[in-house]
Amino acid sequence: MNIPCFENIPGIVLENKNFLVARKPHGIPTVPVTGSEKYSLLDFVSKSYPEVLEASPDTRKKDEGGVIHRLDNGTYGLVLIARNKKTAGFFINEQKSGRICKEYIAVTKKKGVNDIPEGFPTPAFYFLDKKDCPCSIQSRFRYYGKGRQAVRPVRLDEENRLIIKKTEKNIYTTDILSVDECCQKYLFRLRLVKGFRHQIRSHLAWCSYPIIGDELYGGEKSPFLELYAVSLNFRDPETERNIRCQLG
Secondary structure, three states, X not given: OOOOOOOOOOEEEEEOOOEEEEEEOOOOOOOXXXXXXXXXXXXXXXXXXXXXXXXXXXXXXXXXXXXXXXXOOOOEEEEEEEOOHHHHHHHHHHHHOOOOEEEEEEEEOOOOHHHOOOOOOOOOOOOXXXXXXXEEEEEEEEEEOHHHOEEEEEOOOOOOHHHHHHOOOOOEEEEEEEEEEEOOEEEEEEXXXXXXXXXXXXXXXXXXXXXXXXXXXXXXXXXXXXXXXXXXEEEOOOOOOEEEEEOO
16 A cells, blocks of 8 residues: 655546546645635635535535535545535435545554543554454544544443533444555555544544644644545446546
8 A cells, every 4th residue: 555646736636517526735724714814625626617616505604615525624635526506415415325435545653552642432442453454443423622623432332421412423434444564654544434523533543543743633743644535436426327536
């Protein structure tokens, strides 16, 4: 498994009359940040494809345009964007039904099971090595810390009703497809079909494998977050044929 070569500028990876797949670099938001002048991926795309700004269905925020899913500011990779409201509605329903699949590569450093950050369920989620793959991490989530900047997994067998009451009721799954070790780094290939904010970052920290550059979750300091959204699988809204778009 290799880390994809990347250009740290936005770009269009796939163009269709109804949708686009864009490449988001490290360090910029997917959509405009409220109260901020910070440049976003949507700003970049709308310069050449202004129709994406009007593609937001009435049930969603207008400033999200036709963006179907977001990536964290630090995450590099592929984002699906609709060019009209009909297509946006189709993809939103596909996403809710678990028919849009996203794959990621995360570069991590192993920590001791007693070194997971404060607030995580104990014991740490058990993951031994690549012989355990493929496997899955499942949890609910709750917001954590000042300003709810982070999230923490909630175990499915959690008996504390107060925690369950205050947390997200849905169950979220991170599939670990494979793990490679190189120079004391561990490269995880992961799959999501339904995601929660910071899901991969939080789940890997719970496994004692925080992502390099992810200091919020106990990761080693680095100039950027070593998390890459490398693949999207989805159906074409007109032909219903499967489309697989990849980086690298």
